[in-house]
Amino acid sequence: MARLFGTDGVRGVANADLTAELALALSVAAVGVLAEHRSPGAGRPTVVVGRDTRPSGEFLEAAVVAGLASAGADVLRVGIVPTPVVAHAVAACGADLGVMLSASHNPMPDNGIKLFAAGGQKLPDEVEDEIAARLAVGRPDRPTGAAIGRVRDDAALVDDYAKFLVAAVPAALTGLRIVVDCAQGAASTLAPRVLRLAGADVVALHADGDGIRINDGCGATHLESLQAAVMEHGADAGIAHDGDADRCLAVDANGEIVDGDQILALSALALRERGELAQDTVVVTVMSNLGFHHAMRDAGINVIATPVGDRYVLEVMRERGLSLGGEQSGHVVFLRHATTGDGLLTALQVLGRMTETDRPLAELAKVMTKLPQVLVNVRGVDRSKVATSPDLAAAVAAAQAELGDEGRVLLRPSGTEPLVRVMVEAPTNAQANVVAASLAAAVESVLR
Secondary structure, three states: OOOOOEOOEEEEEEOOOEOHHHHHHHHHHHHHHHHHHOOOOOOOOEEEEEEOOOOHHHHHHHHHHHHHHHOOOEEEEEEEOOHHHHHHHHHHHOOOEEEEEOOOOOOOOEEEEEEEEOOOOEOOHHHHHHHHHHHHHOOOOOOOHHHOOOEEEOOHHHHHHHHHHHHOOOOOOOOOEEEEEOOOOOOOOHHHHHHHHOOOEEEEEOOOOOHHHOOOOOHHHOOHHHHHHHHHHOOOEEEEOOOOOOOOEEEEOOOOEEOHHHHHHHHHHHHHHOOOOHHHEEEEEOOOOHHHHHHHHHHOOEEEEEOOOHHHHHHHHHHHOOOEEEOOOOOEEEOOOOOOOOHHHHHHHHHHHHHHHOOOHHHHHOOOOOOOEEEEEEEOOOHHHOOOOHHHHHHHHHHHHHHHHHOEEEEEEOOOOOEEEEEEEOOOHHHHHHHHHHHHHHHHHHHO
């Protein structure tokens, strides 16, 4: 049986895979497991609930809140907010759990339920499995009368988050003109507001908060309109978030993309310069560009690679007491400031570095040279057999042998979508494309 929780919560097509009934039952199960992990006599648990702009978030929020309150938890609703607001609010107000309704960068019909433990950290796998097991048991006894949870809205938690972000900027953004693409998502109101509070002249793009168009040709997965807007407005930089704003990618003044690896590289140097890069080490996933590894090696900075997913980056960072980690996709974790990937915080750190050093983003990003990288998504195949197929293993080995030490091959099933990802890095785009096409054909042939 497939695991209920993926790499980033429970996700699926809203009202088909992810129904109101499932959302309610999952919320009740989460409170039940939470009660088992809390000290006796600790009182009623408190849960922070937020969502992105998707229309389905409205009924799913209602179901989640009903489930939590019916199970005896008090609920603080923070409304439409980036995912990091929920994580920050859980830690700031001492809540026992956080629930964020979002499918991040996925298309509008999808939605998801992300859970945060006390302190604002993502739940470990074993606790998620406990919740799934309790969900399978069925309807539990529920409190009545005064023991039922209460529900209220708390906008002050969002204001506190905005103040925290501005306080974390390394240098005021005065003099910078910034275009921010909010992906018609959760950052539509907050991102322009925070950038202006930090001193920037801001042009807001795709910031109507129209959840029907969330991630649709905009945001961190579609940078073309941001590139054009940066050039049109003569901006110093562009910032792109995804639907729940836990990602940040950038565009320099020339319209060139600055991805998560480049953001991590320039941030690693900045933190080390300030004496804040713990153990001179940065944590990335196996998807990070080989050019990033070369740049960090040349700078004398250690790199640890984890499986894909910012939760795994976070686990290593916490276990080893490290301060910086993230993904090529733009999930970046500054553990000194936040407990999870935070797109708005990342944007402010990058832009603050520009004003701190009086250097343009293009120059800062030159700390690393990206190897050509090709990513092919193969759909309609059995992703569960990627690790067990000897034919695929042979195809990967042959491709790696062809590239040698100057390239890299990675084959992995997506944790959030029904597909297999083929990633190839090589000295030239032409070679990377040829090898990737060959491997994609092998995946389709073997796993169809």
